[in-house]
Structure formats: structure tokens, C-alpha cells
Amino acid sequence: MPDPTLILNAPTLQRALTRIAHEIAERNEAGSEVVLVGIQRGGVPLAERLGALLTEIWGRAVATGRLDVSMHRDDLDRRVAPQVQPTVIPFDVTGKTVVLVDDVLFSGRTVRAAMDALNDFGRPRRIQLAVLIDRGHRELPIKADFVGKNVPTARAESVRVRLAETGGADEVVLEKPV
Amino acid sequence: MSWNRKHLLDIESLTAAEITTVLDTALAFKAVGERAIKKVPALRGKTVVNLFIEPSTRTRTSFELSEQRLSADIINFTAEASSLRKGETLKDTARNLEALNIDFIVIRHSASGAPHFLARVLNASVINAGDGAHEHPTQALLDTFTIREKKGRLAGLKVTILGDILYSRVARSDIWALTKLGAQVTVCGPSTLVPRVFEQMGCRVTHNVEEAICEADVINLLRIQHERQRKSMFPGLNEYSSLFGLNKERLALTKPDVMIMHPGPINRGVEIDSEIADSGRSVILEQVTNGLAVRMAVLFLVNGGKGPQEVAP
Numbered sequence: 413m414p415d416p417t418l419i420l421n422a423p424t425l426q427r428a429l430t431r432i433a434h435e436i437a438e439r440n441e442a443g444s445e446v447v448l449v450g451i452q453r454g455g456v457p458l459a460e461r462l463g464a465l466l467t468e469i470w471g472r473a474v475a476t477g478r479l480d481v482s483m484h485r486d487d488l489d490r491r492v493a494p495q496v497q498p499t500v501i502p503f504d505v506t507g508k509t510v511v512l513v514d515d516v517l518f519s520g521r522t523v524r525a526a527m528d529a530l531n532d533f534g535r536p537r538r539i540q541l542a543v544l545i546d547r548g549h550r551e552l553p554i555k556a557d558f559v560g561k562n563v564p565t566a567r568a569e570s571v572r573v574r575l576a577e578t579g580g581a582d583e584v585v586l587e588k589p590v
Numbered sequence: 591m592s593w594n595r596k597h598l599l600d601i602e603s604l605t606a607a608e609i610t611t612v613l614d615t616a617l618a619f620k621a622v623g624e625r626a627i628k629k630v631p632a633l634r635g636k637t638v639v640n641l642f643i644e645p646s647t648r649t650r651t652s653f654e655l656s657e658q659r660l661s662a663d664i665i666n667f668t669a670e671a672s673s674l675r676k677g678e679t680l681k682d683t684a685r686n687l688e689a690l691n692i693d694f695i696v697i698r699h700s701a702s703g704a705p706h707f708l709a710r711v712l713n714a715s716v717i718n719a720g721d722g723a724h725e726h727p728t729q730a731l732l733d734t735f736t737i738r739e740k741k742g743r744l745a746g747l748k749v750t751i752l753g754d755i756l757y758s759r760v761a762r763s764d765i766w767a768l769t770k771l772g773a774q775v776t777v778c779g780p781s782t783l784v785p786r787v788f789e790q791m792g793c794r795v796t797h798n799v800e801e802a803i804c805e806a807d808v809i810n811l812l813r814i815q816h817e818r819q820r821k822s823m824f825p826g827l828n829e830y831s832s833l834f835g836l837n838k839e840r841l842a843l844t845k846p847d848v849m850i851m852h853p854g855p856i857n858r859g860v861e862i863d864s865e866i867a868d869s870g871r872s873v874i875l876e877q878v879t880n881g882l883a884v885r886m887a888v889l890f891l892v893n894g895g896k897g898p899q900e901v902a903p
Contacts, residue, residue, distance in 0.1 A: 480618060483630035483890070492592050493894025495611075496618035532627040 416585035419545065419563055419571070425582045428560035429458065432542050433465035435558050436511060439540070445508045451526050452480040452497035454515030457577035458544055462513060477501040479512075481525035499529070506534035511558075515573040517543040520554035545584060547571050593891040597709045597716045600725040601766040609767055612887050613735050619890070620883035622659065632890050633662035638694040639687050640666045642719070643680070646698050648854055648878070649719050649728070653696050656885035665692070680704060681711055688712050693896075694889065697721070715892045723757050729853050730763030732884040734771060736877050737808055740849055745772030750802045751793075752834065753812030753861055756783045760853050761812060765791045778802035779812075779834055799834050804843045810851040811836060811861045827860050837863045841871075849873055 420428060440446050446466070450459030456478045463476040479501065482494040512526055523541060530536065542558035547565040561584075565571065568589040574580045593611050601609070622630055638657045642650050650666070657664050665687070680699070687695065694715045697705050702722035709716040720726040738744055749768050755761040755777045765788070768775050775793035777784055788795050796802050803809055814830060831837075836850070850862070850872045858864040867874060 482618075483622070483632045485632075488632055488890075489636075489893055489896060491894060492594060493615070493891045495592070496615050496890075498618060499621060528631070532625060532630070 416572070416587045418583065419586055420561060420582075420584040422576075422582040425544070425560070425584060428544065429461055430465060432544075432558045432560055433462050433469060436462070436540075436542065437466060437469045439557070440509055445537075446474060446511060447503055447505065447508050448474060448476040448511050448513055449501065449505075449526075449530065450476065450478050451512060451514040451522060452478060452482075452499075453578075454573055454575075455513040457575050458515060458542075459511075459513035460577075462511075462542065475503045477503065479526055479529055481522055481529050484525040484528045486521060486525065501533050504534055505530060505536045507537050509538050509540065510536040511540045511542050513542045515544050516571050517541070517546045517554075517556050517559075518549055518571075520550045520552035523554050524552050544573060545571055593895055595895045596892060597705070597718075597895075598727055598888050598892055599705050599709060599716065599718050601727045601730050601763045601770075602725065604727075604766075604770070606770045606772075609731070609734065609770060612731050612884065612891060613738060615887035615891060616731070616735050616880070616883040619886040620880065622886070623879070623882055629659050629661060631661045633657070633660035633693075633893060635663075636693040636893065637663045637665065637691070638696060638889070639692050639714075640664065640696045640719075641683070641687070642667065642698040643669045643704075644698050644700045644720070645669065646720070648881075649698065649726075652878070652881045653717075653719060653728075653885055656882050656889060657696075659882070660886055660889055662694070662889070665690075680707070684708050684712055688714055694892070715896055717888060717892065720759055722759065723762070724759050725763045725766075726759040726853075727763050728881070728885055728888060729760045730767040731888065732877055732881040733760075733764055733810065733851060733853070734767045735884050736851065736873055736880050737768075737773075737849070739880070740873060740876075741807060744768065747773045747807045748776070748805055749773045749808040749810065750776045750778060750806040751810045751812060752778045752799065752802060752836070754783045754814045755779055755788060755812070756785060757815045758812050762791070764810060765793050769793060776802050776806070780830070783814075799840065800843055803836075803840060803848075804845075806844060806848055808849045808851060809836065809844070810853075811856075812853065813855065813857055813861060827857075831860050835859075835861055835863065836866055838866070841866055851877060853877065 448459040448463050450456035459476045463474045466474040480497040480499045482496045540557040543556045544560040546559045546562045570587045573584050696717045696719050698719040699721050702724035704721050705716050705718035769792040778796050781797045852874045
């Protein structure tokens with residue numbers, strides 16, 4: 413396998429998150445109720461980091477939740493059943509601005525499933541989308557509001573996001589197909 | 591950790607990892623049942639036939655609600671209402687159902703092996719909801735789920751199954767599931783209903799109830815299945831109750847944190863005293879709640895086991 417290309421290292425990844433946090437703060441005035449919901453699994457630690465950054469910026473606690481979209485996927489009968497992770501939404505989403513957080517935006521199908529799954533918990537005032545990497549190849553009319561880095565990719569390549577929370581160092585690499 | 595099976599026919603052929611996959615998946619579905627909106631679209635557009643050739647209320651209701659909560663469409667067939675009464679064979683009934691383009695058959699049948707037979711002749715996924723005295727896999731999955739939820743683990747736990755073991759598909763499925771997950775299983779009851787041959791399944795057999803319960807972490811009580819017994823295997827229910835029923839005196843011999851289970855329907859005053867069934871040690875109603883989550887998980891996993899097996903990114 414050819415060597416993977418480094419897209420983000422630990423400092424650039426953290427800078428990208430800090431910038432996203434400031435953009436979220438800029439877009440949503442401090443008074444509006446903003447909550448963060450990480451999409452299982454890659455989005456969960458990112459949502460927690462963004463929550464901590466926003467807590468610092470606004471000087472008040474910003475709530476975070478985690479959402480598993482397996483039960484709302486559109487490909488359940490054409491693949492092995494996904495491993496379902498816990499969904500924890502410890503607040504009422506009705507009337508809130510929910511920022512969905514994921515690591516990589518690709519086809520957009522996960523985000524579609526996430527919006528459906530979120531609707532079972534209430535009616536948010538609005539939903540925004542923050543992703544660390546946008547790698548293109550959308551199959552649905554979905555666009556991120558906050559992007560850490562746009563990375564042009566070939567469809568067969570894969571983007572791997574590794575985070576300290578799941579072991580190892582923070583980094584994002586682009587892997588060529590085998 | 592993944593699930594590649596198109597059917598759920600028994601516990602015997604599952605690996606410990608597959609059982610654990612069901613239990614982990616069920617945890618997520620239990621959370622769905624606690625939300626304001628208890629329905630997910632995972633089986634939208636799929637059709638499930640509940641083919642209950644043998645009477646059942648709680649298992650059928652539990653499957654039906656699980657299917658509804660997964661957004662499946664449902665057809666119910668019961669023994670009384672079906673053409674089996676008019677002499678149609680099981681195979682013909684099933685083929686007629688399949689001509690309706692159904693996706694899943696949940697079958698309860700008095701003949702052991704009926705679900706395996708259907709799985710061979712049909713394209714639909716088959717889920718065993720109890721076949722004769724053979725197996726009742728979803729009951730064993732909900733029992734192990736409940737034990738793991740309450741006790742935090744299965745490995746090393748001492749589980750005693752007390753009652754009619756010989757005629758019990760629940761006992762067989764439970765023994766397979768519990769031993770695969772590392773629990774130490776003891777079966778106990780009258781010698782006529784608890785033959786030594788069960789030792790071959792990897793459990794301990796005893797006919798001394800006091801000895802069977804005194805060290806148990808979990809006691810699973812099984813109903814005496816009058817309907818399966820051709821001739822009486824013991825003098826009477828009163829005698830069973832006095833020799834093997836779980837009463838206050840016997841409960842006093844058990845560990846203080848012993849957990850009491852029963853797959854239902856319970857015969858109050860026979861295998862269990864009424865006040866024990868209603869006490870804090872009993873998890874009988876939690877078993878019912880968990881049954882829904884486990885059956886949703888099974889349908890969800892089996893659905894994924896049907897299609898072309900692309901592995902998710």
C-alpha cells in the first residue's frame with residue numbers, strides 16, 4: 413500500500429477545531445441556545461472538544477450529546493447490520509440550535525439519517541452541520557455550515573481521522589486504495 | 591464483531607461473540623423504548639409474518655410490538671385461524687405466505703425443528719419463537735440480557751434453573767447461552783423432569799433444591815408444562831410446590847442479592863410464592879421489557895444478514 417498522505421497533524425487539527433468553534437460563536441449570538449450533537453462514532457469526541465472550546469468562548473456551559481444513526485440508515489438491507497452505539501441526548505432539543513458534528517462529510521447520507529434520528533427527540537429551532545473534513549462526492553443536497561478542511565479526494569480513497577480520545581495521536585490521513 | 595446470519599434458529603449454533611452482539615445491539619434498542627417516539631424506520635417497507643402454530647400470548651405480543659417499533663408491516667397467523675386446521679402442510683402454508691413477498695417469518699411451532707425446516711425451503715429470514723421442547727432463542731437472549739444488565743456480567747455467575755427442564759425449550763436455550771458466556775449453570779427439579787443427560791450440555795444436575803439455590807446469584811424458575819406431559823411426571827402440583835417451589839423458607843437460604851427470574855406465565859403458589867414474585871428481587875417484569883429490546887435487535891441484525899455482505903466503511 414502506498415504511504416498515506418498527512419492532511420492534518422495534531423496542532424493543525426486543534427487549530428481547525430478552534431476556528432470552527434469561533435465560527436459557531438460568530439454565527440450564533442451568545443443568547444441563542446446552542447447544543448452540540450456528535451454523530452457516532454467519529455463525531456462524538458469532536459463534539460466534546462468543540463463544546464469545551466465554546467464553553468470557554470461564551471463563558472457558560474455548552475451541552476453536548478451523542479447520536480447513533482444506524483436505525484435510520486437507508487442501506488440497512490444491503491449491508492451487514494451496523495454496530496449500534498449508544499444515543500445520549502441529555503437535553504430537550506426543541507427550540508434549540510443543534511450543531512451536528514461529524515469527522516468526515518462524504519456522501520451526506522449519514523447526515524440525512526442524523527437529521528431524521530434527531531427529529532425523534534423534538535423539533536430543533538435549526539440544525540447546523542460542523543465537520544472536520546469535507547472530502548466531496550455528495551449524493552444528497554447537503555452542505556456543511558462549518559468545515560475544518562476541504563480535501564479533494566478520489567472516491568476510492570479513504571480519509572482516516574485518528575484522535576487522542578480513541579488512542580494514538582491526533583491526525584488525519586488520506587489513504588490510497590490498496 | 592458483526593452478525594452475518596440470515597436466520598435466528600437456535601442458540602446452540604451461535605458463538606459467544608454473536609450472542610454478545612445481540613445483547614449490545616439490544617441495549618441501544620432498549621433506549622429507543624424509553625423515548626417519547628418509540629419507533630425507528632429500520633424495517634420500513636419490510637413484511638413480517640408471525641406464524642404462531644402453537645398458542646402464545648406474551649411472545650407473540652412482544653414480537654408484534656418489536657416489529658411495529660421497527661416500522662415493519664405485519665401479518666399474524668394463529669393455529670386456530672390458519673389453513674393448517676384444514677389439512678394444509680406447514681410447507682404449503684409457508685410457500686403461500688412467501689408468495690406474498692414477505693421478508694421475515696417468526697415461527698412458534700410444537701414440532702422441534704420446524705423453523706430449521708422453513709429456513710431450508712424459503713427465501714425469507716426465519717426467526718424461531720419456540721419450537722417444541724427444542725429451543726426458544728429470544729427468551730434466552732432476553733434472560734442473558736437481563737442478567738448482564740443487573741449483575742454487570744455473566745462470566746463466573748452461578749445461575750440455577752429450577753423446574754421442568756425436560757420439556758423446556760427455555761431451559762435448553764438458556765443453558766446454551768449462559769454456558770457460552772461463561773456462567774456456571776445448575777439445573778434442578780424432580781428427577782423425572784431433570785435427567786442426568788443435561789450434564790452433557792455443560793451444566794450441573796441436582797435434585798436437591800436447597801443445595802441448588804444456596805449459592806446461586808440468579809434463580810430462573812420454570813413453569814411446569816402440563817400441556818407437554820403425556821403422563822404425569824410427579825404426583826401433583828401441590829407436591830411440586832412443597833418440594834421445589836420457591837417459598838419464604840427457601841428464599842432465606844439464598845444469597846441476599848439473589849435475582850429471581852421467570853419467563854412467564856407464572857403459576858403463583860406453584861413454582862413461586864406470590865409475594866416473592868412481587869418482591870424487589872424479582873425481575874420478571876423487567877424481563878418482559880427487555881424482551882422487546884432483544885427482539886428488535888434480532889430483527890435488525892437478521893435484516894443485515896440477508897443482503898449482499900458489503901462491510902460498512
